[in-house]
Amino acid sequence: MLSSNISLIGFLRQSIALLIGLSSASPLLAHHTVSAKFDIAHTISLSGRVTEVDWANPHVHIFIQVDEDAGPAGNWAVELESTIELERNGWTSEDLSIGDLLTVRGLPARDGSEQLWGQRIASSKGLVLFTLDDQALDTMLSERPAGPVPRWPDGQPRLGPPPGQTGYWINTGSGSLLEDGQSIMMDAEGVLANIEDADQVAPFQDWAKDLYVLRQRNALRNDPLYLFCIPPGGSRQFQLPYGVQLVEQRNRDRLFVLMGSGNRNWRLIYNDERNQVSQLSGNDDNPLFYGRSLARWDGDTLVVNSSGFNEGFWFSNGGLPHTGLLQLEERLTRSDLNTLRYSVTVNDPGAYTRSWTSSWDMQWVPGEEMPEYYCQDNRQ
Amino acid sequence: MTNNKISFTPKGFNRALFFFLLVISQAGFSQDDAVVDFRPAPRGEDGHISFEPPAGESGTWVRRTSTLVINPDSYEAQRTLNAPVHIDDIPIQPWAKALTNYRHDVYLASEPYTRCKPASGPRSIMSPYGLEIVSVPDLQRMYIFNISNAMSYRIIFMDGREHPADLRPTYSGHSVGHWEGDTLVVDTVGLNEKSWMSRDGLPSTDQLHLIERFSRESLDTAHYEVTIDDPGAYTGPWTSNFVLGWQEGDEMFEYVCQENNLSPESMLGDGRLSKITP
Numbered sequence: 219m220l221s222s223n224i225s226l227i228g229f230l231r232q233s234i235a236l237l238i239g240l241s242s243a244s245p246l247l248a249h250h251t252v253s254a255k256f257d258i259a260h261t262i263s264l265s266g267r268v269t270e271v272d273w274a275n276p277h278v279h280i281f282i283q284v285d286e287d288a289g290p291a292g293n294w295a296v297e298l299e300s301t302i303e304l305e306r307n308g309w310t311s312e313d314l315s316i317g318d319l320l321t322v323r324g325l326p327a328r329d330g331s332e333q334l335w336g337q338r339i340a341s342s343k344g345l346v347l348f349t350l351d352d353q354a355l356d357t358m359l360s361e362r363p364a365g366p367v368p369r370w371p372d373g374q375p376r377l378g379p380p381p382g383q384t385g386y387w388i389n390t391g392s393g394s395l396l397e398d399g400q401s402i403m404m405d406a407e408g409v410l411a412n413i414e415d416a417d418q419v420a421p422f423q424d425w426a427k428d429l430y431v432l433r434q435r436n437a438l439r440n441d442p443l444y445l446f447c448i449p450p451g452g453s454r455q456f457q458l459p460y461g462v463q464l465v466e467q468r469n470r471d472r473l474f475v476l477m478g479s480g481n482r483n484w485r486l487i488y489n490d491e492r493n494q495v496s497q498l499s500g501n502d503d504n505p506l507f508y509g510r511s512l513a514r515w516d517g518d519t520l521v522v523n524s525s526g527f528n529e530g531f532w533f534s535n536g537g538l539p540h541t542g543l544l545q546l547e548e549r550l551t552r553s554d555l556n557t558l559r560y561s562v563t564v565n566d567p568g569a570y571t572r573s574w575t576s577s578w579d580m581q582w583v584p585g586e587e588m589p590e591y592y593c594q595d596n597r598q
Numbered sequence: 599m600t601n602n603k604i605s606f607t608p609k610g611f612n613r614a615l616f617f618f619l620l621v622i623s624q625a626g627f628s629q630d631d632a633v634v635d636f637r638p639a640p641r642g643e644d645g646h647i648s649f650e651p652p653a654g655e656s657g658t659w660v661r662r663t664s665t666l667v668i669n670p671d672s673y674e675a676q677r678t679l680n681a682p683v684h685i686d687d688i689p690i691q692p693w694a695k696a697l698t699n700y701r702h703d704v705y706l707a708s709e710p711y712t713r714c715k716p717a718s719g720p721r722s723i724m725s726p727y728g729l730e731i732v733s734v735p736d737l738q739r740m741y742i743f744n745i746s747n748a749m750s751y752r753i754i755f756m757d758g759r760e761h762p763a764d765l766r767p768t769y770s771g772h773s774v775g776h777w778e779g780d781t782l783v784v785d786t787v788g789l790n791e792k793s794w795m796s797r798d799g800l801p802s803t804d805q806l807h808l809i810e811r812f813s814r815e816s817l818d819t820a821h822y823e824v825t826i827d828d829p830g831a832y833t834g835p836w837t838s839n840f841v842l843g844w845q846e847g848d849e850m851f852e853y854v855c856q857e858n859n860l861s862p863e864s865m866l867g868d869g870r871l872s873k874i875t876p
Binding site: 305310382384448469482507530587590594 | 714715
């Protein structure tokens with residue numbers, strides 16, 4: 219573990235770099251699709267004095283009063299990333315005072331309201347207070363110490379840290395689920411570059427494709443994860459910012475998936491050969507956000523079968539539909555210290571014409587706990 | 599005669615049944631008294647008390663009482679009577695007492711817990727449905743997993759580390775633990791002011807320092823004691839406690855507070871509505 223505050227600070231700097239890098243290099247880290255609310259094709263600059271600082275997750279807001287001669291006059295809400303990115307970038311809520319004069323560059327709201335997605339914030343003297351760094355993630359990932367798969371005494375791979383250490387997994391790759399073998403352009407939140415590619419994302423049934431296309435055309439603005447803090451069930455917890463931490467409790471034949479996004483929920487995966495039936499009542503009358511998950515080891519791969527899902531959440535970034543018939547087979551394979559292959563086979567005869575598989579690599583963030591993030595933070 | 603016979607037989611039968619049941623029930627009681635079903639608290643491989651089930655079993659902890667203080671000014675005063683301390687006997691600052699009273703005047707309607715926010719300390723332990731206190735010796739830490747309380751968790755570091763110097767307040771705070779005999783002692787700082795530390799409506803500030811002591815007297819019963827040291831809201835530290843009961847055979851289940859959150863506008867709250875659209 220970290221032996222002194224100095225090394226902790228040094229590590230936090232690395233992590234800051236990591237998170238800032240993620241938030242720009244891959245829009246994946248945004249809590250909601252920026253393009254759903256903001257016009258990503260235009261940039262505007264405003265100057266004004268701070269009237270209010272709303273320092274909370276999922277998004278910080280700074281309100282500035284813009285005068286006639288400094289841009290479109292009014293009290294503008296400047297929306298920024300979560301407190302986690304900002305605080306790791308060295309910001310705290312105390313760094314801004316009411317009355318401070320700021321210059322802000324960012325994306326205007328699509329609906330014409332006085333809202334701006336802040337990309338760069340500078341003081342009146344030109345000092346840059348906040349901006350995004352594209353290179354930091356790559357630097358952090360390339361500087362991680364390499365190593366073999368950590369293993370338990372009996373040889374089974376560890377899905378968490380080596381003994382006495384800590385760390386967690388983040389997704390630096392794909393946006394939404396995408397059938398293996400397909401290669402199409404989408405952003406990290408799963409918005410297609412070309413809506414004509416929808417057929418190639420997955421073997422949709424007609425209604426499911428129509429719904430998927432509708433959600434895409436709406437820039438995912440009805441995403442319940444964003445609107446209502448609905449949990450990231452299904453595969454989505456492995457796609458979102460802030461990652462997942464896997465805690466194996468081998469003496470009780472179970473594994474916790476701790477979620478860095480959503481509401482910091484836990485999900486239990488049982489490895490004890492039980493039946494997939496709820497304890498309280500039957501499965502049919504109690505469908506769940508996280509389903510019921512049973513696991514077994516197949517060589518060095520943990521195979522997790524889940525079913526019993528409800529239809530109240532999006533099981534992937536990008537708005538891919540599912541039904542209560544959804545069954546998932548997730549396969550977790552750690553290939554070295556820093557890499558976890560996540561592969562999920564989707565079997566949902568209610569929404570897809572056949573089963574299909576999507577896979578990506580998760581990256582190890584060594585030596586650190588997941589940041590504390592609650593979507594519900596700023597929901598009253 | 600026939601009538602008498604008919605009426606007699608059921609009476610006699612009832613009398614016999616009553617006697618039979620009396621014997622059975624007394625036998626039952628005396629058997630319970632004689633052979634108390636006492637099962638000791640299990641221990642982990644390291645020899646310490648375990649708050650988990652014996653091997654091959656399951657169970658969760660559920661509060662037996664739900665307030666820290668007796669409070670006659672509570673809107674549900676009757677419900678506070680089982681608490682071990684009277685609110686007049688804790689060193690609460692006047693503003694904090696006034697705020698507590700106000701919260702009860704409005705039936706605790708503004709409690710963050712009911713807005714699906716997590717809490718740490720006693721509020722997380724006295725939340726309903728159940729919780730698990732899990733040891734992961736391999737990682738030198740323990741976790742407290744809640745069913746309610748946002749279906750979230752706390753980490754308790756058991757590796758001897760100290761609290762970081764530059765801690766920023768969070769919902770969970772920063773918890774370090776150690777053993778004093780068979781008692782798990784958890785020290786927590788770094789808590790924000792966005793959640794309530796108890797169901798009592800008692801305020802706390804970001805100066806709150808909690809010392810929680812967990813002990814397990816038997817398989818069935820655990821004892822939770824908390825010392826509240828918050829110079830922002832109290833003039834000195836004070837202590838309360840409550841009992842946790844073991845729900846044998848239970849497992850944690852999914853509870854998603856947000857399930858019926860269907861209005862993004864109202865979730866954003868007053869004052870922000872006019873300025874921010876989701």
